[in-house]
Every structure is written in structure tokens, then in C-alpha cells.
Amino acid sequence: MNIPRTSYPRVVIIGGGFAGIALAKKLSKQEVQVVLLDKNNYHTFQPLLYQVSTGGLEPDSIAYPIRKVLKDFPNFYFRLANVEEIDTAKNKVKTNIGNLKFDYLVIASGSVTNYFGNSDIEKHSMAMKTIPQSLNLRSLILENFEDALLTSDLNERNALMNFVIVGGGPTGVELAGALAEIKKGILPKDYPDLDTRLAQIHVVQSGDCILKGMSAKASQKAEDFLEKLGVNIWKHVRVTNYDGKTVTTDTDLTFETATLIWAAGVKGATIKGLDSSDFITRGHRIDVNAFSQVKGFHHIFAIGDVAYMQTKDFSDGLPMMAQPAIQQGEQLGDNLLNLIEGKPLKAFTYKDKGAMATIGRNKAVVDLKKWKFQGVFAWYVWMFVHLFFLIGFRNRMVVFINWVYNYVRFDREARLIIRPFKKRHP
Ligand SMILES: Cc1cc2nc3c(=O)[nH]c(=O)nc-3n(C[C@H](O)[C@H](O)[C@H](O)COP(=O)(O)OP(=O)(O)OC[C@H]3O[C@@H](n4cnc5c(N)ncnc54)[C@H](O)[C@@H]3O)c2cc1C
Numbered sequence: 001m002n003i004p005r006t007s008y009p010r011v012v013i014i015g016g017g018f019a020g021i022a023l024a025k026k027l028s029k030q031e032v033q034v035v036l037l038d039k040n041n042y043h044t045f046q047p048l049l050y051q052v053s054t055g056g057l058e059p060d061s062i063a064y065p066i067r068k069v070l071k072d073f074p075n076f077y078f079r080l081a082n083v084e085e086i087d088t089a090k091n092k093v094k095t096n097i098g099n100l101k102f103d104y105l106v107i108a109s110g111s112v113t114n115y116f117g118n119s120d121i122e123k124h125s126m127a128m129k130t131i132p133q134s135l136n137l138r139s140l141i142l143e144n145f146e147d148a149l150l151t152s153d154l155n156e157r158n159a160l161m162n163f164v165i166v167g168g169g170p171t172g173v174e175l176a177g178a179l180a181e182i183k184k185g186i187l188p189k190d191y192p193d194l195d196t197r198l199a200q201i202h203v204v205q206s207g208d209c210i211l212k213g214m215s216a217k218a219s220q221k222a223e224d225f226l227e228k229l230g231v232n233i234w235k236h237v238r239v240t241n242y243d244g245k246t247v248t249t250d251t252d253l254t255f256e257t258a259t260l261i262w263a264a265g266v267k268g269a270t271i272k273g274l275d276s277s278d279f280i281t282r283g284h285r286i287d288v289n290a291f292s293q294v295k296g297f298h299h300i301f302a303i304g305d306v307a308y309m310q311t312k313d314f315s316d317g318l319p320m321m322a323q324p325a326i327q328q329g330e331q332l333g334d335n336l337l338n339l340i341e342g343k344p345l346k347a348f349t350y351k352d353k354g355a356m357a358t359i360g361r362n363k364a365v366v367d368l369k370k371w372k373f374q375g376v377f378a379w380y381v382w383m384f385v386h387l388f389f390l391i392g393f394r395n396r397m398v399v400f401i402n403w404v405y406n407y408v409r410f411d412r413e414a415r416l417i418i419r420p421f422k423k424r425h426p
Contacts, residue, residue, distance in 0.1 A: 001035075001098050003077050008033045009340055012093060012102035014083045014271070016043050016066040019304030019325035020108035021391070026333025028073040032340065035102075037095060038066055039082040044131055045390055047322065048399070050171065052134040053141070054178040055415035056406055059131045061398040064391040083109070086273035088300065104299045104336060107274065107286065108329065111266040111305035111320055114284070124244040124423075125262040128171065137261065138414075139421035141179075144258055145187065146417075149194050155256065161199040162257040164247050166239045167264035168203050168210030170357040173222055175261060176203045177360035180229035185410045201231045202255060204247075206238040206264075211365065213319065214355050218365035221374040225359040239264070244423070258423070266320060268306040281308050282317060290347035292332050298339070303328040311350055322389065323353055358382045361407065 008031050013020045016038040027034050042063040051057040070076050081095040092101050113129050115122040126137045141163070148160040163179055165172045179201045187196035203210065203226065209219045210226075210233060223233055238250040239260075247255040268285035279294060281287040285308035286294055292301040292309065304325035308317045318324040328348060335345045356378065358364040364378040373381075383403060390396050406412055 001077075001079050001081075001095075001100050003033075003035055003079075003100065006033055006075070008075060009103040010035060010101070011104045011106065011336060012037065012100060013106045013108055014038075014093070015108035015110055015304070015306075016040075016069075016078075017108060017110045017304060017325065018322045019110075019329040020106070021066070021069055022326045022329025023106060023108065023303065023333050024070055024073070024076070024329075026330050027336065028070065028076065030337055031075075032336070033075045033077070034070075034073070035077045035079065035100065036066065036070070037079050037081045037083055037093070037100075039080070041066055041078075041080050042131075043069065043391055045395075046129070047386060048390075049128050049131070049134045050175045050178055052131065052414075053128055053137040053175065054182060055138060055142075055412040056178065057399060057402055058414050059135060061395050061402065062390070063131055064395060069391060083271055086271055086300075088273060088297065091299075104339075105301070106292075106332065107271065107294075107300070107302040107306055108304045108325075109269040109271060109306050112269045113262060114265040114267040115262065116265065118241065121239070121242050121260070121262060124242050125166075125260040127262050128175070129266070135419060136421040139417045139419060140259060140423060141182075142415055142417050143421065145191055145194065145196075147258075149191065158198060158200075159245065159256040160258045161196070162202070162255060163200065163259050163261065164202045164204060164239075164255045164257045165261045165263055166204050167262070168205035168207070168212070168233065168235075169263065170211065170355075171263040172203050172205075172261075173210055173226065173357050173359060175263065176201050176226055176231045177229060177358065177363065180226070180231050181360050182412065182415075183230070186412060186415065190415075202234060203231060204234045204237050204239055204249065206236070208235055210235075211357055214357070214365065215367045215372050217372055218357075218367050218374060222357060222359055222365050225363045229360060266305065268308070270306065274300075274302075283308060283320070285317065291335055291345045292328055292348065301332055301336075303332055309348065311348075313352070314350065318350055321355070324350055327351060356382050356385065 010033045013036045045062040048062045081097045085094040113127040144160040211219045286302040288307045294300045305320040354368040356366040362376045364382040365374045366378040
């Protein structure tokens with residue numbers, strides 16, 4: 001990889017997501033050599049992926065070059081590399097561009113979509129975990145309407161305009177709200193010769209409420225907002241299969257649809273070498289102690305979505321969200337320096353800053369520790385928080401201007417089929 005060995009200890013970080021970037025920033029001016037490896041040369045702001053899928057934002061405005069984040073840091077190296085294996089015996093990572101030795105290794109590889117072993121659903125459904133996947137979804141949604149215009153088969157037309165979202169978490173809820181707004185505000189103008197009132201949006205949820213991790217008030221209000229927007233919410237229904245045409249469930253309910261969006265779960269993005277049952281636990285995440293150390297190692301760590309850390313308040317592991325990832329990254333920065341200097345390590349404590357989700361224009365729900373609120377003010381808070389956490393001044397400005405423009409004009413101008421998506425037909 002052409003990275004010189006220096007007198008500084010080498011810290012290799014796998015993944016430039018929220019956790020990896022937070023850690024790298026913390027180590028930026030310290031006497032360590034930091035090597036960050038990521039299979040993309042950009043950081044993805046995943047909370048806004050649904051806006052890319054629905055034409056509200058261009059993909060570039062939620063991505064940021066990793067090299068630019070860390071450009072002024074001495075002793076810092078970035079390599080565009082897919083890490084394929086971790087050799088814990090030789091303290092080495094194996095990648096598609098070569099091998100690299102480490103003194104300390106931090107796995108911050110995030111998570112991947114969890115299909116719970118259903119290969120049909122994996123093959124035929126759409127996921128929304130990466131920018132390319134969001135662009136695929138954007139293309140498919142738009143292509144469906146173009147195809148709906150052409151067919152004279154009513155069943156086929158309905159299936160093309162029928163959107164089924166599996167999972168009533170923040171991703172499913174936000175996507176459903178955005179699709180409902182497109183149906184109301186954009187489709188009638190773009191497709192005047194198509195009866196777009198027939199378009200349907202369904203959210204299928206196996207549990208008894210949507211936004212399960214949030215307060216009962218937030219969950220109920222989100223449901224009310226979605227229903228007002230015309231979204232059908234199906235609770236206590238578990239999707240069992242999808243062959244590319246028909247969605248079957250564990251009830252009598254079935255859906256004919258050309259688009260099933262799978263937002264029903266994620267699992268840790270583990271890497272060969274540390275992916276055996278000795279290390280992996282609930283949610284296919286790597287079991288770590290309160291110092292983020294992988295069991296059995298003092299110099300190998302996991303942080304963010306891929307790490308399973310139990311705390312007093314989170315006996316099922318910390319949530320797979322941006323805040324735990326950022327806080328773990330920052331804390332590990334301090335602990336790595338402590339470890340190198342032979343000082344005691346500090347146990348991680350999570351400062352829960354709450355949760356929020358937006359349902360659409362003027363509609364959001366926010367749960368803070370001591371204050372829970374919904375509606376227009378919540379929507380402003382949601383926008384402010386998302387702008388604040390976006391990386392890069394340009395991205396913040398572009399997103400802000402887009403939001404103002406979309407708000408004033410009731411528009412979503414990025415509804416472009418730049419890279420057509422070819423769905424595999426069953
Ligand atoms: C659609 C969606 C909406 C979300 N909304 C919210 C929200 O509103 N609020 C919230 O708090 N959280 C939200 N989340 C969750 C949040 O984005 C994650 O919890 C967070 O990104 C986890 O950070 P991370 O650093 O652990 O992983 P990530 O941010 O996923 O970063 C992992 C990085 O590792 C790289 N990588 C993975 N494997 C390898 C490999 N083998 N080799 C090299 N590089 C690799 C990836 O390319 C990626 O850059 C959302 C997630 C999604 C998908």
C-alpha cells in the first residue's frame with residue numbers, strides 16, 4: 001500500500017462512516033500513524049438517503065470525500081480498499097489492494113441490510129443502505145410511472161404504482177411520507193394522462209406500532225400523519241416472501257407490486273477472521289467490552305453499528321444509530337492514547353440525545369430526554385439537527401437551499417433517471 005513505517009504506532013481504521021471519522025479526527029494531531037481504509041472514497045450521510053431515493057436531494061449533497069475531511073492531518077493515510085480478511089495472529093488486514101500490518105485495529109465497518117436468510121426477498125426487493133442503492137430506487141420509482149403510462153393492463157398498471165415498504169422504523173416512515181408527498185404534489189403535474197390517484201403506499205410492520213424505539217406519543221402521531229397523507233399502515237403483519245410480483249405475508253394479505261422496499265432490519269458488517277461465533281453475537285455484531293475491545297484482544301476494537309456493546313440502560317446493545325457511533329469513536333480516540341501511554345482506560349458511557357423522524361412537510365416527531373414534541377416545530381428541529389451533522393459547508397448550503405426551494409415550490413427537481421435500473425424479472 002506504500003505506507004511507510006514510522007516510529008509512531010500504526011492505527012488502522014476500517015470504515016469512514018460516523019464512527020471511523022470521529023475516531024480519526026480525535027487522533028488527528030497525536031503521535032500515531034492513522035491509516036483509514038474504506039471501499040468508498042466518500043462518507044455517506046445515511047439519514048438523508050431517502051431524500052435521494054425520492055428526488056429531494058442530489059446524491060453528491062449527502063456524500064463527502066474522506067480525504068477532504070482529514071486533509072490537514074499529519075501522519076494520516078487514506079486508501080480506497082475493501083478489507084477482505086483480518087489476520088489476528090499476524091496483526092494484518094488483507095484487502096483487494098494488498099496487505100497491511102497494524103499495531104492497533106479498529107473495525108468501524110457499519111452494517112448491511114438483513115434479509116433474515118430470505119434469498120427471494122434479497123434478490124427482488126430494493127434496499128436503501130448506500131447511495132448507489134438509493135439511486136437505483138429513484139430510477140425504479142420513476143421508471144414504474146413511465147411504464148404505467150404505456151400499459152393497457154390495469155393489474156399491471158396498479159402493480160407498477162403500488163409501493164410496499166417493509167419496516168415501520170424511521171427509514172420506512174420517512175420514505176413512506178416522502179412517497180406520499182410525491183403522489184400528492186408531483187405525480188398529477190408530471191403525469192396528467194395517468195390516474196395517479198390509484199398509486200398506493202403501504203407500510204408493513206410485524207409489531208404493534210411504528211417507530212418502535214420512540215415514545216408511544218411519537219409513534220401514534222407518526223401514524224396519524226402518515227394516514228392523513230394516505231399511507232396504508234399494516235401492523236401485526238410479517239412479510240414472508242416476494243417473487244418480484246407478489247408479496248406474501250403471514251396473514252391472508254398479499255400485495256401485487258413491482259416495488260418492494262426492504263427497510264426491516266440491518267446486521268453488523270462483519271469481516272472474515274472476526275466473524276465466527278466466538279466474536280459475533282446478537283444482530284450479527286461483534287461483541288465488545290466497555291472499552292470497545294473485541295473479546296480476547298487488547299489491541300483490536302470495534303465501534304459503531306458493527307459493535308455490540310451492552311450498557312446498564314441498553315441491555316440489548318446500543319442502538320444502531322449515528323450518535324452511539326460518533327461517541328464511541330471519540331471515546332476510543334482518548335482510550336487509544338491512554339493505552340499507548342500505559343494509562344488506565346475509561347469505560348464508555350452513552351449520552352442518549354434522543355431520537356427523531358420526519359414524516360413530511362411540517363410533520364416530524366422528536367423525543368428528547370425530557371421533552372417530546374411533534375408537528376411543525378419538531379420538523380424545524382429535525383432539519384436543523386440534520387444540517388448540523390452533515391459534513392461540509394457546501395453540502396449544508398446545498399441541502400438547505402434545496403429544502404427551501406422544495407418547500408416554497410412544492411417540488412423535487414432531482415427526479416431524474418440518470419442511470420436506469422433494470423429490475424430482474426421473476
Ligand atoms: C436509510 C437510513 C436512515 C438512517 N437514519 C438515521 C437517523 O435518522 N438517525 C440516526 O442516528 N441514524 C440513522 N441511521 C443509522 C446510521 O446511519 C448508522 O447508525 C451509522 O451510519 C453507523 O455509523 P458507522 O460508522 O458504524 O457505520 P457507517 O456509517 O455505515 O460506515 C461504515 C463504513 O465502512 C465502510 N466499509 C464497510 N465494510 C468495509 C470493508 N470490508 N472494507 C472497507 N470499508 C468498509 C463503508 O463503506 C462505510 O463507509 C440510518 C441508516 C440508514 C441506512
